[in-house]
Amino acid sequence: MKIGIIIKREYLTRVKKRSFIILTILAPLFFAALMFLPAILMLNSEKFDQKKSIAVCDESTLFVGKFDNTDVNTFIYIDNDINEAKNLVREGVYDGVLYIPRTELNLPVNAEIYSMRQIPMTLSEYINSTMQKTIEHQKLLASGIDPEIVKAAHTTINVQSIRMSEDESVEKKTYSEFEFLLGIVLAMVIYFVIFIFGGQVMRGVIEEKTNRIIEVIVSSVKPFELMMGKIIGIALVGLTQFLLWGVLTLGIYGIVSTFLPVQDVFSTGSVMSEQIVETAANADSEELLTQVFDVIHSINFKAILWCFLFYFIGGYFLYSAMFAAIGAAVDSETDTQQFATPISMLLIIPMVCSTVIANAPDSVLSIWLSMIPFTSPVAMMLRIPFGVPIWQVVVSVALLFATFIVFTWLAGKVYRTGILMYGKKVSWKEIFKWIKY
Amino acid sequence: MNFLEIKDVNKTYETKQVLHDISISVPKQSIYGLLGPNGAGKTTLIRILNQITMPDSGQIFLDGKPLSKNDIANIGYLPEERGLYKKMKVSEQAIYLAQLKGMDSKEADKRLRHWFIKFGIQNWWDKKVEELSKGMQQKIQFIVTVIHEPKLLIFDEPFSGFDPINVNLLKNEILELREKGATILFSTHNMASVEELCDNIMLINQGRKILEGRVSDIKQQYKQHKYDVVYKPFDGSDVTRLTVNATNPNDLVRDIIEKGEIVSLNEILPSMNDIFINLVSASNK
Numbered sequence: 001m002k003i004g005i006i007i008k009r010e011y012l013t014r015v016k017k018r019s020f021i022i023l024t025i026l027a028p029l030f031f032a033a034l035m036f037l038p039a040i041l042m043l044n045s046e047k048f049d050q051k052k053s054i055a056v057c058d059e060s061t062l063f064v065g066k067f068d069n070t071d072v073n074t075f076i077y078i079d080n081d082i083n084e085a086k087n088l089v090r091e092g093v094y095d096g097v098l099y100i101p102r103t104e105l106n107l108p109v110n111a112e113i114y115s116m117r118q119i120p121m122t123l124s125e126y127i128n129s130t131m132q133k134t135i136e137h138q139k140l141l142a143s144g145i146d147p148e149i150v151k152a153a154h155t156t157i158n159v160q161s162i163r164m165s166e167d168e169s170v171e172k173k174t175y176s177e178f179e180f181l182l183g184i185v186l187a188m189v190i191y192f193v194i195f196i197f198g199g200q201v202m203r204g205v206i207e208e209k210t211n212r213i214i215e216v217i218v219s220s221v222k223p224f225e226l227m228m229g230k231i232i233g234i235a236l237v238g239l240t241q242f243l244l245w246g247v248l249t250l251g252i253y254g255i256v257s258t259f260l261p262v263q264d265v266f267s268t269g270s271v272m273s274e275q276i277v278e279t280a281a282n283a284d285s286e287e288l289l290t291q292v293f294d295v296i297h298s299i300n301f302k303a304i305l306w307c308f309l310f311y312f313i314g315g316y317f318l319y320s321a322m323f324a325a326i327g328a329a330v331d332s333e334t335d336t337q338q339f340a341t342p343i344s345m346l347l348i349i350p351m352v353c354s355t356v357i358a359n360a361p362d363s364v365l366s367i368w369l370s371m372i373p374f375t376s377p378v379a380m381m382l383r384i385p386f387g388v389p390i391w392q393v394v395v396s397v398a399l400l401f402a403t404f405i406v407f408t409w410l411a412g413k414v415y416r417t418g419i420l421m422y423g424k425k426v427s428w429k430e431i432f433k434w435i436k437y
Numbered sequence: 438m439n440f441l442e443i444k445d446v447n448k449t450y451e452t453k454q455v456l457h458d459i460s461i462s463v464p465k466q467s468i469y470g471l472l473g474p475n476g477a478g479k480t481t482l483i484r485i486l487n488q489i490t491m492p493d494s495g496q497i498f499l500d501g502k503p504l505s506k507n508d509i510a511n512i513g514y515l516p517e518e519r520g521l522y523k524k525m526k527v528s529e530q531a532i533y534l535a536q537l538k539g540m541d542s543k544e545a546d547k548r549l550r551h552w553f554i555k556f557g558i559q560n561w562w563d564k565k566v567e568e569l570s571k572g573m574q575q576k577i578q579f580i581v582t583v584i585h586e587p588k589l590l591i592f593d594e595p596f597s598g599f600d601p602i603n604v605n606l607l608k609n610e611i612l613e614l615r616e617k618g619a620t621i622l623f624s625t626h627n628m629a630s631v632e633e634l635c636d637n638i639m640l641i642n643q644g645r646k647i648l649e650g651r652v653s654d655i656k657q658q659y660k661q662h663k664y665d666v667v668y669k670p671f672d673g674s675d676v677t678r679l680t681v682n683a684t685n686p687n688d689l690v691r692d693i694i695e696k697g698e699i700v701s702l703n704e705i706l707p708s709m710n711d712i713f714i715n716l717v718s719a720s721n722k
Contacts, residue, residue, distance in 0.1 A: 005536045013525060212520030216581070219487040219514045220537035420489070422518070 003225045003232075010204070010233025015240060024241055028248040036256055052123060054113075055094040057085045059102035066134050073123055086114055095119075098127060107135050163387065178295050179385040183358045186308060186381040191351055194315050194377065195344070197238045201320040202336065204230050205327030205419070214419045223416040227328075228408070231320050235313065299385060307384050307393065314400035315377030319347065321404065321411035328418030329426045329434075339428075350378035361386040371396050373403035410435050440465035440620040441486075441589060446495030448481055455481050456492070457645045463622060463637070466615055470635035470652075471624040472709075474717055478644040479624045480517065483591055486622070487514050499589065510539040513587035517594040517624075519578050523567040530566065531581050538585040545584060552580045556606075571598055579607060583614065590614060590621045596630060608634065628710040640713065642720045648712075656706040659715075663705040664689055670697040680705065 014020055053074040058064060067075040076094065078085060085097040096115030100108055111131060113119055140147045161176065205227070208214045217226055326339040350357065350369050357366045361383040369379035370388070376396045380388070417434040418426070441463040448456040455478045463469040473479050484490045486497065488509065497504040499511065522530055528549060535545035553559050556576060566574060575598055583590065592611070596604045611634065615621055625631060631638060632652065640648035648655065664686065666679045677697075683689035686704070693699055 002537055002539075005533065009533050013522075207522075211523060212516075212518045213522060215489070215516040215518060216514065216534060216578075217537065218489050219512070219516075220509055220534070220539075420484075 002221045003229045006221065006226060006229025007233040007236070010230050011236050011240075014200070014234065014237045020237070020241070024244045025248065028245055028252055031249060032252040032256065052095045052120070054123070055080075055085050055088065055097040056100075057082050057097055058100045060100050060108045062108065062138065063100060063131065063134055066130055067127070073126070089114060089116060100131075107138055109135070176386070179299070180358045182299065182304075182385040183361075183382040184354055186304070186384065187351065187354055187378045190308065190312055190315060190381050191347060191378050193238060193312060194319050194347060197234050197316055198320040198323040200234050200237075201231055202323035202327040202340070203333065204234070205324050205415070206330065206333055206336075209328065209419055209422075210332060218419065223419060224412040227321075227324050227412055227415050231317060231324060231408075234320070235316055238312070238316070300387070304384055307380065310397050311377040311380055311400070314373075314397065314404055315347075318373060318400065318404040318407055319343070321408040325411035325414035325418065325431070328415040329421075329431055330418075331422060331424075335425075339431075346374040347378065350375040350382070354378070354382055357382040358386075361388075367392065371399060373400045376400050438465050439463060440467075440500055441469075441622070442496075442498040443482075443486075444496045444498075446482070446485060446492045446497070448478075448485065448490070448492050455644050456485075459495070459641070459644075459646055461639050461646070461649060463620055465620055466618055467636040468611070468615055468621045468623055468634050470631045470638035471622060471641070472626075472628075472631065472638055472713060473641035477641045479641060480593065482641075483514070483516075483593055483622075483624060486589075486591060487512060510585060511588045513538075513582040513585065513590045515578060515582040515590075515592045515595055517597070519575075521566045521574060521577065521581075524565060526562075527564050527566060527569070527577055528562045531577060531584065534581045535584045538587075540585050548584050548586075549580070552584065556580070572600055572603055575599055576603065579610070583610075588619060590619050591624075592621065593624045594626070595623070596625070596627055604630075628708065628713060631709050638709070640716060642717050645720075647716055647720050652709070655712065656709075659707050659712050660704070661707065665701075665703045665705050666693060667700040667702075668693050668697040669700060672697075676700060 051072055051074070053076060054067075055076050055078045056063070056067065057078055057080065064077060069075055075098075078088075080088070082097070082099050085094075085099070088094055089097050095117070096113055096119055099112045099114065101110070101112075102108075111127070113124060113127070137147050140150060208217065208226075221229075322343050323340070326336055326343070329339065330336050353365065353369060357363075357369060357379055360366060366379065366383055369375045370383055370392070372379075377400070380393070380396055384393075414431055414434045418431075424430075439462040441461075443459060443461045446456055446459045447454065459478075459482060461469075471479050471482070481490065485492050486504070488504065488506070499508050525533075528546075531549050532542055532545045535549070536542055550559075553562060558573075558576065561569065561573070561577075566577070569577070579595070582592075590611075595607060595611075599607060608630070611621060611623075623631075623635060635652050637651050638649070638655065639646055650658070662682055662684055664681050664683055666681055666689070667676060668679075669676050681689060686702075690699070690702065693702070
């Protein structure tokens, strides 16, 4: 089969490209770095943090002994006048001076830190929160309220939403924040993937047209075979890339987690934030962990994966057929704009509505957008983490596939005429005429 | 015997009829010139032969049988607008295009190596096309056209972009291919190469055939009975050269014998260039 030869060339020339290899290897490394680097940096933060000694010039005397010394930060209470203290900083005795001015009537709400070099953000945040707590404490005492009562009254509310079904035994805890996020991420991925690989199809067609190899090829194979060979070959490149990304990401995750206790990595984040703002809701880490597992179990990843695959294939074929037709109609990439823009708009619509859809995944708008073939790949990805009735998925996928078959056929007609047409500014009217040939 | 037979082919694009009842016969193992000004319909006819476009009516026979999809492997086509994938290796590309013509990749590899040795370009094997000069690319294109040893070769302006040395090389290759049994259809504006290579020609203008036949016959047909005469007059003056119109060469000889001693006497046949220009401008009126 000649289409097999074409698919093979389209696939191999792209997979062997340096840019493909680099992107395939670097992207998982980049994501891994994004995941692990902040944690690694935090674990080793002492190595990066410079020791700071801060002179406290507290005219109000309210904060004496309130600032705790840590490995990094040392607070020294001084009685000097602020101007003298500033001079001491200039001389390098202290890294900075915290100046809390005396207030006559009210409790102090302002403070100043003088330093030669910028004070680390964590330090100024620590000072801020410590002062805030101290003042609050003072105010409560002044009003005759025991701060312990306030502490005890602090409550964290957790509303658990549970999705019921006809079947009484099936009740599912849902985590809509997570589903929302997952939906947005999936929609973004499918949106970019369709654009990136659809764009590759278009550029591939333009390349064959501008370097004039096209006439030699169509004297050997049918234009439709060439177009389909290109579309399928590039689809396989995309699937290869996903597969490699998956394998590499898991591999990197495996390697890093053996050398680095993952638990530590993920708990440091909360340790740090505790240091800074010491939240009252000091969630039990074990409880947190079970919640994470709950969330993960509540998501049907298998269904999501299959849906992603179907909508990627359907959406990609639909759009790349249109992009191939555009590529055939124009003489160079600069001329593609007038045709590519309206088609891109179709894909952008659900992206613009993404938060609306993810907020109300079962609204009329959401259902319609996930049924219309041009918007369904993105819209359905937004809905799928929330759970979508099977019949809707089936109808939507069937519509998408039927549309891509019709559009591939129409695009084939435009393509056939367009690829041998040179030096002609083509209009939409012209393209519709080619469909009728 | 005619290897290629085109009968009453018509083709209309939208409202413009680009081919009117075109019929041609191309004898086996001959070189057939397809001549005509730009926009005459040559490329359309060639595309119809390559089954890139279909005729509205008419028939085409190749080796006595109606043209079919299987004939793709029997035709080699060098288009006027030609090019290659710039980023692809020369050898990979040639093998790919040969495979599209139905060849097995091993066989294509073997024949390609043979051609590379023949042209002395073995060191191009792993080069990318963009690293080659235009003339070099044309050589590769020629090899790609003939590698599957087609019985019918279609060359559209094959010499454009070649330097004189390569034009000569290509001419010899074309003649050699004919010796080996190929039938060659050859579209060009270069009348000198037509006289040199073509056995038969067809002249087409505005979609209509205005002339067909053997090159030698056509020249005879359009000759204007002009003679180039060089003689040494008896009166002792210098050797004289004249272009004379004469209906009968014998009468001409008789006339000149009286005046002097004949050095040479040749009939002037019209060049294909003159015939082309005269016929096309006449049919445009």
